[in-house]
Amino acid sequence: MQDxxxxxxxxxxxxxxxxxxxALVIATSAxxxxxxSNQFEMSRQGVTKHIKILNDTGLVQMxxxxxxxxxxxxPKPLKEVNKWMQFYAQFWDDSLGNLESYLxxxxx
Amino acid sequence: MSTTITKEKxxxxxxxxxxxxxxxxxxxxxxxxxxxxKAEKGYNYTFSSEPNEKxxxxxxxxxxxxxxxxxxxxxxxxxxxxxxTVTWKLEAIGNTTKxxxxxxxIENYTGDTAIAMFESFNGGWDNCIDGxxxxxx
Numbered sequence: 001m002q003d004x005x006x007x008x009x010x011x012x013x014x015x016x017x018x019x020x021x022x023a024l025v026i027a028t029s030a031x032x033x034x035x036x037s038n039q040f041e042m043s044r045q046g047v048t049k050h051i052k053i054l055n056d057t058g059l060v061q062m063x064x065x066x067x068x069x070x071x072x073x074x075p076k077p078l079k080e081v082n083k084w085m086q087f088y089a090q091f092w093d094d095s096l097g098n099l100e101s102y103l104x105x106x107x108x
Numbered sequence: 109m110s111t112t113i114t115k116e117k118x119x120x121x122x123x124x125x126x127x128x129x130x131x132x133x134x135x136x137x138x139x140x141x142x143x144x145x146k147a148e149k150g151y152n153y154t155f156s157s158e159p160n161e162k163x164x165x166x167x168x169x170x171x172x173x174x175x176x177x178x179x180x181x182x183x184x185x186x187x188x189x190x191x192x193t194v195t196w197k198l199e200a201i202g203n204t205t206k207x208x209x210x211x212x213x214i215e216n217y218t219g220d221t222a223i224a225m226f227e228s229f230n231g232g233w234d235n236c237i238d239g240x241x242x243x244x245x
Contacts, residue, residue, distance in 0.1 A: 088113050088211055095140060096117050096209065099129060102139035103121045 008077055011057045016040070017050050021059055021073055030063055030070035112212040119207060123200040126207060127177055130196050141167070147174035153181065169194075183211070 012018055023039060024031060031039075037047045051071055054060035058077045063070045119126055129135045131147035141155040148171060155167040169182035169191075177198035182191050192213035199206045 085113065085214060088214060089115075092113060092115050092209055092211065096115060096207070098139050099126075099207075100117070100119060102135075103119060103125060103129060106125070 008057045008059070011053050011059060012078075014050070014053075016042075017054055020047070020050055021054060024060060024071055024073035025075065027072075030072040032068050032070050034068075036071065112210060113214065114211075115207075115209040117207050117209075118201070119205045120203070121205060122203075123177060123198050123205045126198055126205050130179060131174065145171075147171065147179060149174055 012021070020036060020040065023036070033044055033047050033051065036042075036051070037044045040047065051060055051062075055062055055071075058074060060071050061074050063072065129139065131145075133143045133145040136143040136145055136155075143153065143155050145151070145153040145155070151171045151174075153169060153171060167183060167185055169184050171179075171181045172193070173180040179196040181194055183194045184191055190213075192211060195208075195210040195212070197208040197210075199208070
């Protein structure tokens with residue numbers, strides 16, 4: 001589990017990979033490596049490297065069609081990142097509830 | 109994905125009572141976390157969650173603003189070096205007080221710092237949360 005989170009954070013820590021991921025999220029269809037390289041003016045090799053890292057985290061899924069490989073985005077793994085938000089949201093809810101009880105007790 | 113948490117809560121208590129509860133060390137220590145705190149701009153505060161055998165964590169930061177009724181401080185968990193910011197604002201509405209809380213900069217936990225954080229806590233974080241929650245109850 002921890003390894004997945006580490007991989008995920010490493011994957012999205014890179015701005016180019018975030019851009020590629022974003023491009024795939026907003027694309028209406030799966031994109032080939034060539035299409036991505038054209039869009040980012042990057043070598044196929046460079047794109048392939050980034051896609052492999054994104055693919056390892058599950059953020060990008062691959063689909064083979066004949067000789068071409070198409071990539072599409074899968075945002076589900078981002079839930080892991082979101083857990084920090086959830087942790088603090090819960091933490092502050094609990095804390096404010098506690099503040100209220102404290103003030104109520106003081107009032108009496 | 110929004111990376112700022114905001115909370116609003118209306119209390120049936122006078123504004124000064126709430127201001128004291130969030131700015132005075134002895135009061136913070138009662139309802140929130142054991143605190144070495146002064147509501148003075150530039151004060152480096154420390155919140156320590158109840159120590160246990162797992163060596164629980166501390167939260168530290170610097171008071172950025174402390175004028176009734178706005179309190180702003182940075183919030184750094186243990187030695188993560190990840191700076192987030194907590195803002196408290198109070199507003200009197202009739203006999204009630206509206207409390208507005210904002211915790212921003214949580215996106216800073218992503219990237220390499222988050223990896224360091226996960227590694228340094230190595231499971232201890234969950235225990236800390238449990239300890240904290242139990243303490244708060």
